Amino acid sequence: MTTPRFVTWEPTVGQSIIDEFKAKPGALLPLLHAIQDRFSYIPEEAVALIAASLKLSRAEVHGVISFYHHFRTKQPGRHVVEVCRAEACQALGSRSLEAHAKSTLEVQYHQTTSDYNITLEPVYCLGNCSCGPSVRVGDEIYADVDNQRFDELINSLKTERLEVQ
Amino acid sequence: MVQRIYIPSDTTAKALGADRLAKLINIMASEQGVELDIKRNGTRALYWLEPLIEVDTTQGRFGFGPVKEADLESLFAAKFWQGDVEHPLALGLVDDIEYLKKQQRLTFARIGEIDPLSLGDYQTLDGFKGLKKALKMDPQALVDQVKESGLRGRGGAAFPTGIKWQTVLNAPAEQKYIVCNADEGDSGTFADRLVMECDPFMLIEGMIIAGLAVGATQGYIYLRSEYPLAYKTLNQAIALAYANNLLGSSIQGSEKHFDLEVRLGAGAYICGEETSLLESLEGKRGLVRAKPPLPAIVGLFGQPTVVNNVLSLAAVPFILDQGAKAYADCxxxxxxxxxxxxxxxxxxxxxxxxxxxxxxxxxxxxxxxxxxxxxxxxxxxxxxxxxxxxxxxxxxxxxxxxxxxxxxxxxxxxxxxxxxxDTVDMSEQARFSMEFCVAESCGKCTPCRIGSTRGVEVIDRIRSGENVDSNIELLTDLCETMVDGSLCAMGGMTPFPVQSAMTHFREDFVKNASSATNTEEV
Structure with missing residues (x-):
């Protein structure tokens, strides 16, 4: 989750990930994580392959994906920015931070900016509760995020150079 | 002389810039020809002082904090690596900081002192002493130790840990499991995270002992996906434990066997509820199970399973090492x-x-x-x-x-x-409690699934001043229905913050009562 990437879905790669995990007891969650880590979301085509390999119905696989907030079925922006909404951050002003985030990015939660750069997501606690408000971008967590720091963070994400693969 | 300094590395310290400080200090030290041995410790979890840099001296460790990038120049000018120097951020000996000194750190005795991934550090400070004793004890004696310690589940429910272990020990089965509940979803809590990021071998040791006590050979740590650093640290620690014959077969030359794996959750608060967690570990939707049967009898994959919180398992090595009485005396x-x-x-x-x-x-x-x-x-x-x-x-x-x-x-x-x-609006907090339940309910019970949605609506009406008295009555009734009619704590306890807000901060609910038109319709 640390680097922005645009790996397009490839059935053979997907199947090899599935094969790697399918023999584990309770394989579905680790498998879905691996697919999403690779492709940044869980494509519709993957669901059919997973269902066939784990001997589940597609409805069952879909049921699991839709139960968990972490899994997504649409490609997100280059960066997923998660703003903590939980009580400890509320006590330090996260409500105004979320309003600010939505208005500056011009998106609501679960939406992606028009330049496909940032997807905004809510998160319920990052365990950084003495130094909130907290924000997570990829695997990095940021403390004491006020509106200004949020803007700086977003700017740094905008100006990051993309490596051509 | 090479001077050893410590820079913390837990999530909060990193979120406050500790990694960048470590990098800059390294550069500045080599520029100035100062020989520093930079070690990354966990954190003391005195968060207002983070990043807290410590300097090792013969008198003990001197601390400086909270250190910002802009402070580095003056810290170097003051030769902070000598420890006992004058500087506005100088804190004196870390062990003498009142906040730390007044605590009774039994479980967190090593936290912040050690490099989380150093087996040597862990062992120097009593690590694996409990396991060594446990390997020579029979299962019943192990369970008795935990019973005598009086340890109760630290996840929240406070169920006696020893009794849970006894139930699993008594249940005959080919395969039993130890499951560590590391789905620390409660806002305002980070103790589990600290164990996993700063002293992971303690959790591993506790889980092995639990396995020995009840006859389980497989353990899973169910970790929330919101903790990426804990995931990384745990996996590294487990790999080290395997490499040093602390996990796997014939542990430390004994005939005992224990395997351990970390599994990631996927952002569902409800999976902190033990039966929902088990469903999730089995690869399903995290729907809460009805109890009985208890997980201790029919748990993971239908087998007897100990499900314990991180802190419960982390308390076990101390209990085995120092004795049940030492723990129970507190x-x-x-x-x-x-x-x-x-x-x-x-x-x-x-x-x-x-x-x-x-x-x-x-x-x-x-x-x-x-x-x-x-x-x-x-x-x-x-x-x-x-x-x-x-x-x-x-x-x-x-x-x-x-x-x-x-x-x-x-x-x-x-x-x-x-x-x-005093700027908090308690009716807004009550609304959030219901809203959180809407987002996180597993959907199995109607009072929780639907009740929470209705709860948000009713609180919105109260907040806008609409028929306040009758809506408060309705909300009171709804809360009671949720408490009495839900299967697990999600629906059963969501009303607690709402009811307490209504009881103790009623003024926040009725403040708009007069401003809107009240057309009572019953």
Whole structure:
């Protein structure tokens, strides 16, 4: 989750990930994580392959994906920015931070900016509760995020150079 | 002479810039020809002082904090690596910091002192002593030790750990499991995270001992996906434990066997509920199971399973090493041992405070916490996570003890204390509690699934001043239905913060009553 990437879905790669995990007891969650880590979301085509390999119905696989907030079925922006909404951050002003985030990015939660750069997501606690408000971008967590720091963070994400693969 | 310094590396220290500091200090030291051996410790969890840089000296460790990038120049000018030097950020000996000195760190004795991934550090400070003893004991004797310690589940429910272990030990089965509940979803809590990021071998040791005690050979740590650093650290620690014959077959030359794996959750708060967690581990939707059967009898994959919180398992090595009595000697009433409290939210000195049960909540919030961060008057405190009650000033003298809190209609839970100043709108907090339940309910029970949605609507009507009295009556009724009619704590306890807000902060609910037109229709 640390680097922005645009790996397009490839059935053979997907199947090899599935094969790697399918023999584990309770394989579905680790498998879905691996697919999403690779492709940044869980494509519709993957669901059919997973269902066939784990001997589940597609409805069952879909049921699991839709139960968990972490899994997504649409490609997100280059960066997923998660703003903590939980009580400890509320006590330090996260409500105004979320309003600010939505208005500056011009998106609501679960939406992606028009330049496909940032997807905004809510998160319920990052365990950084003495130094909130907290924000997570990829695997990095940021403390004491006020509106200004949020803007700086977003700017740094905008100006990051993309490596051509 | 090479001077050893410590720079913390837990999530909060990193979030405050510790990694960048480490990089800059390294560069500046080589530029200035100072030989520094930079070691990354976990954190002392004195968060208002983070990043807290420590310098090793013959007298002990001297601390400097909170260090910002801009302070480095003056720190170098003061030759901070000598330890006892004059500097505005100098804190003196870290062990003498009052906040730390007044604590009784049994479980968190090593935290911040050691490199989390150094087996040598861990062993030097009593690590694996409990396991060594446990390998020579028979299972019943192990379970008895935990029973005698009086340890109760630290995840929130406070069920006696020894009794749970006994049930699993007594259940005949080919395969049994130890499952560590590391789905620390309560806002205001981070003690589990600290164990995993700063002293992971302690958890591993506790899980192996649990396996020996009940006859389980496979363990899983179910970790929330919101903790990426803990995931990385745990996996590294487990790999090291395997490489050093602490996990796998014939542990330390014995005939004992224990395998351990970390599994990631996927952002579902409900999976902290033990039966939902088991469903999730099995690769399913995290729907809560009806009990009985208890997980201790029919648990993971239908087998007898110990499901314990991180802190419960982390307390076990101490109990085995120092003896059950040493642990049970701390505490009050039926709450034995220590609870790591976590001071969070609007608090001046946030962090981890491990104390024997018994002191008053106010001592924790003021003597340790120092009141609010912004200096405004404290108004409400939520203890025990999003399902815990909000306590008004009249309840701040409650003793920190499971039973004392229960008597006040509150819960200690996982020990999270979230402080709010006088700008908080308690009807907004009550609304959030219901909204959170809408987002996180597994959907199995109607009172939780539908009740929470209706709860948000009713609170919205109250907040807008619409038929306030009758809507408050309706909300009261709805809360009772949720408490009585839900299968698990999600629906059953979501009303606690709502009811406590309504009872103790009623003025926040009725403030718009006169401004809107009240057309009572019953």
């Amino acid at each position: 505490g009050m009433g039926r709450s034995r041992g220590t609870l790591p409290f976590q001071l969070a939210g609007n608090v001046k000195r946030g962090g981890l405070v491990e104390l024997a049960f018994g002191p008053k909540l106010s001592e924790l919030m003021f003597d340790f916490g120092g009141g609010t961060r912004n200096g405004r008057p404290l108004r409400a405190v939520q203890v025990g996570g999003p399902l815990g009650a909000y306590l008004p000033e009249s309840q701040w003298d409650t003793q920190l003890d499971y039973e004392a809190f229960a008597k006040e209609g509150a819960v200690l839970g996982h020990g999270g204390v979230v402080m709010f100043d």
